[in-house]
Amino acid sequence: MTCPWERRYAQRMQGMSGSIIRELLKLTEQPDIISFAGGLPAPEVFPVTRFEEATQRVLAEHGAQALQYSTTEGYRPLREFIVEKMSRYGIKARVENVLITSGAQQALDLIGKVLVDPGDVILTEQPTYMGALQAWRAYQADYVTVPIDDDGICLDDRFIEALRAGPKFMYILPNFQNPTGVTLSLERRRKLVQIADHYGIPIIEDDPYGDLRYEGDHLPPLIVLDAEFQEERGTSGNGRGFVRGNVIYLGTFSKTLAPGLRLGWMVAPEEVIKRCVMAKQGMDLHTSSFSQMVADEVAKDDYLDEHKLLIRQVYRERRDVMLAAMAEYFPLGVYWTRPSGGLFLWVTFPDWLDAAELLKTAVEYKVAFVPGAAFHPNAREGVGHNTARFNFSNAQPAQIEEGIRRLGQVLTRVLAEHQEEERDPELVMA
Numbered sequence: 110m111t112c113p114w115e116r117r118y119a120q121r122m123q124g125m126s127g128s129i130i131r132e133l134l135k136l137t138e139q140p141d142i143i144s145f146a147g148g149l150p151a152p153e154v155f156p157v158t159r160f161e162e163a164t165q166r167v168l169a170e171h172g173a174q175a176l177q178y179s180t181t182e183g184y185r186p187l188r189e190f191i192v193e194k195m196s197r198y199g200i201k202a203r204v205e206n207v208l209i210t211s212g213a214q215q216a217l218d219l220i221g222k223v224l225v226d227p228g229d230v231i232l233t234e235q236p237t238y239m240g241a242l243q244a245w246r247a248y249q250a251d252y253v254t255v256p257i258d259d260d261g262i263c264l265d266d267r268f269i270e271a272l273r274a275g276p277k278f279m280y281i282l283p284n285f286q287n288p289t290g291v292t293l294s295l296e297r298r299r300k301l302v303q304i305a306d307h308y309g310i311p312i313i314e315d316d317p318y319g320d321l322r323y324e325g326d327h328l329p330p331l332i333v334l335d336a337e338f339q340e341e342r343g344t345s346g347n348g349r350g351f352v353r354g355n356v357i358y359l360g361t362f363s364k365t366l367a368p369g370l371r372l373g374w375m376v377a378p379e380e381v382i383k384r385c386v387m388a389k390q391g392m393d394l395h396t397s398s399f400s401q402m403v404a405d406e407v408a409k410d411d412y413l414d415e416h417k418l419l420i421r422q423v424y425r426e427r428r429d430v431m432l433a434a435m436a437e438y439f440p441l442g443v444y445w446t447r448p449s450g451g452l453f454l455w456v457t458f459p460d461w462l463d464a465a466e467l468l469k470t471a472v473e474y475k476v477a478f479v480p481g482a483a484f485h486p487n488a489r490e491g492v493g494h495n496t497a498r499f500n501f502s503n504a505q506p507a508q509i510e511e512g513i514r515r516l517g518q519v520l521t522r523v524l525a526e527h528q529e530e531e532r533d534p535e536l537v538m539a
């Protein structure tokens with residue numbers, strides 16, 4: 110007897126659909142497409158030789174340990190490395206505050222498993238990272254959203270209104286946000302931690318791009334501002350500023366070393382880490398010991414810092430090429446952000462233009478981007494329809510120039526057709 114699978118799926122599957130980005134990545138597998146769609150780092154900057162040497166050393170010196178089961182919390186030397194790395198940003202964590210995860214994506218999932226009950230509301234920026242929405246939908250979360258502008262999430266009446274929905278936590282991407290490339294200003298960072306404290310709502314600070322700043326000063330993470338705020342008020346508990354407060358910070362090696370490692374980390378109060386450890390045991394027991402030991406070997410002796418200099422140089426150039434090409438080839442009426450870091454910029458087309466339709470034509474011209482609507486959780490029909498995310502890290506500069514030139518052609522054609530239709534509506538009816 111064949112089994113009726115449809116009737117056997119859990120209720121939570123009803124709210125879930127595959128990620129549009131993953132689907133688009135399939136499209137970009139066609140070799141002749143110039144893709145600005147994925148969020149992929151440049152493969153040319155992967156430190157392959159360093160990985161090769163590190164792998165050999167790990168196998169020669171700790172082969173059995175690298176291939177054995179390990180602790181859920183993660184490889185201790187790597188956690189110590191992260192503590193040291195975080196301290197440079199002012200984050201006073203102890204090893205007990207750090208959990209190694211299988212990418213930051215798993216940390217998002219763990220947060221869902223540990224914090225979200227069906228029907229809980231999560232406050233997010235709008236637009237926001239699709240992968241987080243996807244992870245928490247599986248735990249039957251609802252979303253309340255607040256728009257962002259050039260300084261990040263708007264802390265005005267709309268924010269206060271969103272708080273009325275009683276969110277379980279807020280999800281904030283302070284640096285070079287995915288998808289817009291926007292950075293949360295220092296003033297708003299301070300205000301946000303104060304509001305979070307006032308209303309007793311935790312913040313999930315997702316920061317995969319903080320290390321990829323191409324100009325300007327690094328801004329303090331929310332977890333640091335929160336700790337300072339707690340200390341000023343004498344509520345930090347132990348008086349030593351160790352991670353105790355309202356913020357859970359997420360980091361990753363995906364953008365600085367290699368996403369295929371699947372290595373990220375969570376910095377949180379010890380009690381939260383303990384819960385996440387329990388939840389992680391049911392998911393994968395622990396993150397690959399082998400990956401962790403190789404990453405530790407690769408990153409040590411300041412190699413990661415050196416490597417970041419190279420990455421920033423390569424990505425800054427690509428961002429500049431994309432910005433210059435947009436200025437040259439995109440017609441009037443199209444706008445875009447100018448991010449100081451990260452991997453993405455955000456384009457806004459005229460209001461009447463549907464980015465998903467535009468993508469279909471763009472693919473005929475062998476160029477791809479991600480239409481923006483998917484980054485808007487439970488948006489009213491049509492919200493964000495005229496926006497798109499563009500990645501500038503993956504394509505080579507010459508391809509970026511060529512891809513934007515082709516899109517400029519597509520846009521010029523589509524805008525001209527629209528003007529024609531406006532002049533003579535009968536033509537469209539015919």
Ligand SMILES: Cc1ncc(COP(=O)(O)O)c(C=O)c1O
Pocket residue numbers: 148211212213214215238240282287315317360361362363368372373
């Ligand atoms: C905002 C954000 N969070 C989390 C992730 C997941 O990263 P990881 O590769 O560490 O799982 C990404 C990946 O693009 C991202 O953009």
